[in-house]
Amino acid sequence: MAHHHHGNHPTDRQAGHHHHDPTDIDWSEMAPHLEAQAELFTPLYEHALAWLAKRQTEPGLIVDAGSGPGVVACLLADTFPGARVVAVDASEPLLERARAHAERLGVADRFSILAGELPGVLDDLEYPADLVWAGRSLHHLGDQRAALAAFAARLTHGGTLALQEGGLSARFLPRDLGFGRPGLQARIDVLEEERFAAMRADLPGSVAETEDWPALLTAAGLRPSGTRTFLLDLPAPTTDRARAYIADYLTRTRDGLADRLDADDRATLDRLLDPDDKASVHHRPDVFLLAAQTVYTAVRTK
Numbered sequence: 516m517a518h519h520h521h522g523n524h525p526t527d528r529q530a531g532h533h534h535h536d537p538t539d540i541d542w543s544e545m546a547p548h549l550e551a552q553a554e555l556f557t558p559l560y561e562h563a564l565a566w567l568a569k570r571q572t573e574p575g576l577i578v579d580a581g582s583g584p585g586v587v588a589c590l591l592a593d594t595f596p597g598a599r600v601v602a603v604d605a606s607e608p609l610l611e612r613a614r615a616h617a618e619r620l621g622v623a624d625r626f627s628i629l630a631g632e633l634p635g636v637l638d639d640l641e642y643p644a645d646l647v648w649a650g651r652s653l654h655h656l657g658d659q660r661a662a663l664a665a666f667a668a669r670l671t672h673g674g675t676l677a678l679q680e681g682g683l684s685a686r687f688l689p690r691d692l693g694f695g696r697p698g699l700q701a702r703i704d705v706l707e708e709e710r711f712a713a714m715r716a717d718l719p720g721s722v723a724e725t726e727d728w729p730a731l732l733t734a735a736g737l738r739p740s741g742t743r744t745f746l747l748d749l750p751a752p753t754t755d756r757a758r759a760y761i762a763d764y765l766t767r768t769r770d771g772l773a774d775r776l777d778a779d780d781r782a783t784l785d786r787l788l789d790p791d792d793k794a795s796v797h798h799r800p801d802v803f804l805l806a807a808q809t810v811y812t813a814v815r816t817k
């Protein structure tokens with residue numbers, strides 16, 4: 516099952532795709548993209564984790580549920596120097612990256628990995644967690660309500676579940692690019708919404724759910740304790756790293772959605788991705804990165 520998970524979100528919807536199934540993600544193929552993304556978004560995560568740290572006592576055990584390549588799991592280890600961190604994911608290649616990352620950052624002595632399908636794999640944890648972080652992973656699980664209940668059941672009394680879901684689609688180009696029809700990103704977003712819906716409908720045991728996260732956290736027996744949205748704001752002229760990420764994102768868009776974009780938008784994407792074109796994202800001065808991601812917290816009180 517490790518290869519049968521699915522893409523999502525403003526930034527990770529651009530999933531790797533198998534030609535037999537446009538919504539199927541090969542997570543290990545996604546590794547470089549997920550890692551580059553998390554590294555680029557590090558300032559956003561640092562703000563989110565500082566906000567989390569202010570509002571809770573030092574955790575002993577942290578579980579990163581759906582850690583992927585572990586960039587955020589390592590930031591959790593940095594933010595909470597007294598804690599052990601367990602990175603949990605169905606993709607072993609991603610967990611190997613997480614382990615290597617922890618070694619590079621010198622936190623390997625209090626970092627471990629656990630491979631398996633969420634939420635069931637959490638039964639293999641030896642101890643309850645003081646903090647469970649689920650960063651854009653819940654929406655890859657068929658039954659989100661049941662998964663939240665399982666996450667909640669793994670918390671200590673007084674422990675916190677932090678859910679990163681939603682926010683806003685990232686923006687990185689002006690509405691009018693100087694060529695093509697204005698509003699390209701808005702049209703891409705519409706297609707991504709459709710792909711996201713197909714991805715969710717296709718998950719094993721998929722259950723439709725109103726995405727009212729505080730209500731779902733309450734239904735899981737937790738007490739919602741806060742919601743906050745964090746910005747990543749890299750204004751133009753942006754960094755080379757942001758440009759590379761945007762080029763990668765648009766390449767995935769062109770590969771994954773091309774047949775659903777009209778000819779004009781396809782031609783626009785080709786120009787935006789042509790390294791020899793001064794108006795491409797590789798060179799144009801007006802490229803920026805503006806993203807917003809929301810974190811919901813809830814506490815186990817009983």
Ligand SMILES: C[S@@+](CC[C@H](N)C(=O)[O-])C[C@H]1O[C@@H](n2cnc3c(N)ncnc32)[C@H](O)[C@@H]1O
Nearest residue numbers: 520542581582583604605606632633650652655
């Ligand atoms: C969008 S990525 C997010 C990774 C990381 N939390 C981050 O914010 O960068 C979703 C992650 O969930 C994992 N995942 C998806 N479905 C899963 C499942 N059923 N069990 C365990 N992990 C799963 C994927 O392997 C992937 O690493």
